[in-house]
Amino acid sequence: MTLALLAMSHSPLLEFADLDADVTAELDQTFAAAKDFVHDYDPDIVVNLAPDHYNGFFYNLMPAYCVGYAATSIGDYGSQAGRLDVPEAKARSLAEAVIAEGIDLSVSLEMEVDHGTVQPMEIVYGDITAKPFIPIFINSVAPPFTPVKRVRQLGEALGRHLATWDEKVLLISSGGLSHDPPVPRLATATPAQRAMLMGENQPLPAEARAARQQRVIDAARDFAAGTADIQDLAPEWDRELLRILASGDLSPVDTFDPDEMTRIAGNSSHEVRTWIAGYAAMAAVGTYEVQHTYYRPIRELIAGFAMTTVVHT
Numbered sequence: 001m002t003l004a005l006l007a008m009s010h011s012p013l014l015e016f017a018d019l020d021a022d023v024t025a026e027l028d029q030t031f032a033a034a035k036d037f038v039h040d041y042d043p044d045i046v047v048n049l050a051p052d053h054y055n056g057f058f059y060n061l062m063p064a065y066c067v068g069y070a071a072t073s074i075g076d077y078g079s080q081a082g083r084l085d086v087p088e089a090k091a092r093s094l095a096e097a098v099i100a101e102g103i104d105l106s107v108s109l110e111m112e113v114d115h116g117t118v119q120p121m122e123i124v125y126g127d128i129t130a131k132p133f134i135p136i137f138i139n140s141v142a143p144p145f146t147p148v149k150r151v152r153q154l155g156e157a158l159g160r161h162l163a164t165w166d167e168k169v170l171l172i173s174s175g176g177l178s179h180d181p182p183v184p185r186l187a188t189a190t191p192a193q194r195a196m197l198m199g200e201n202q203p204l205p206a207e208a209r210a211a212r213q214q215r216v217i218d219a220a221r222d223f224a225a226g227t228a229d230i231q232d233l234a235p236e237w238d239r240e241l242l243r244i245l246a247s248g249d250l251s252p253v254d255t256f257d258p259d260e261m262t263r264i265a266g267n268s269s270h271e272v273r274t275w276i277a278g279y280a281a282m283a284a285v286g287t288y289e290v291q292h293t294y295y296r297p298i299r300e301l302i303a304g305f306a307m308t309t310v311v312h313t
C-alpha cells in the first residue's frame with residue numbers, strides 16, 4: 001500500500017482577486033510545493049474529497065456523502081469543464097468496501113462536480129484528466145450535516161480499503177478552512193434562491209450563472225475592503241484545526257459541533273470535513289507526518305487558505 005495526502009483550500013477567486021504581490025508570491029510558492037510533492041510521489045490514481053456548491057447536488061436529493069462512478073466537471077468560474085477519467089470498477093469497489101464497514105455512502109453513475117472538486121487537479125496537473133480520478137462528495141455546504149465523528153470514520157474506512165490497493169494513491173482534500181462566502185442558504189432563501197437550491201432551472205442559463213458568480217466576486221472585493229456583511233475569517237480556529245490534524249490524534253474533532261462551527265468559522269467552514277476525512281484515511285493505516293504547511297487568512301479569496309502535504313512515516 002502507498003497513500004499520501006494533499007490537503008488544500010480552494011477558492012474560485014484565485015482567478016478573479018486582486019492580491020497583494022507578497023500574497024501572490026506566497027501562493028505561487030505554495031502551489032509549486034504542492035506540485036513538487038505530487039510529481040515526486042507520482043500517484044497512479046487520485047481519490048478526491050470535495051464539497052459541492054449547489055452545482056451537482058441540490059435539495060431535491062441531498063446525500064451526506066457520494067462516490068462518483070462517473071463524473072463531469074461543470075466548469076464554473078472558468079474551471080476546466082468535461083468528463084473526468086473515473087475508473088468505474090475501482091470506484092465501485094471503494095464504495096462497496098466503505099458501505100460494508102457501516103458508512104452510508106451514496107453512489108452516482110453520473111455525478112456533476114464544480115470548482116471544489118477540480119481546482120487542486122488544475123493547480124497540480126493543469127488538467128483534470130491527468131490521472132484516473134475517483135471523486136467523493138462530502139456535503140459541507142447544505143445543512144443538516146452529519147456528526148463530524150462520522151466523517152472521521154468515513155475517512156478511516158476509505159483509508160483501510162485504499163491501503164489494500166496495489167496502486168499508489170494520492171488523496172486530495174479540497175476545502176476550507178474558515179470562510180463564509182455569500183452562497184444562498186435554505187434557511188434565509190428567497191423563492192428564487194430556493195428554486196436554485198432545489199436544482200430547478202439546471203443547467204443555469206449563462207446570465208444567471210454569471211450573476212451568481214459576480215455576487216461572490218463582488219463580496220470578496222468588499223470583504224477585503226472591510227465593507228462586506230459576511231462573517232470574518234477565524235484564523236485562531238483554523239490554526240487549532242491544523243494543529244489537531246498534524247498531531248496524529250484526530251479524536252478532538254469528534255466533539256466539534258456543526259452549529260458552533262458555523263458560528264465561529266462561517267457557513268462554509270464545514271468544508272474542513274474534506275480535510276478531516278483525508279487525515280483520518282492516513283491515520284487509519286499508519287503514523288504520518290505533515291511535510292509542508294501553509295496557512296494565511298486571505299479575505300480577497302474569502303478563505304482561511306491552507307495547504308498541507310502528508311506522508312506516512
Ligand SMILES: O=C(O)CCc1cccc(O)c1O
Nearest residue numbers: 010011053181183216301302
Ligand atoms: O460560489 C460559490 O458557490 C462559493 C465559491 C467559494 C468562494 C470562496 C471559497 C470557497 O471555498 C468557495 O467555494
Ligand SMILES: [Fe+2]
Nearest residue numbers: 010053116271
Ligand atoms: Fe468552497
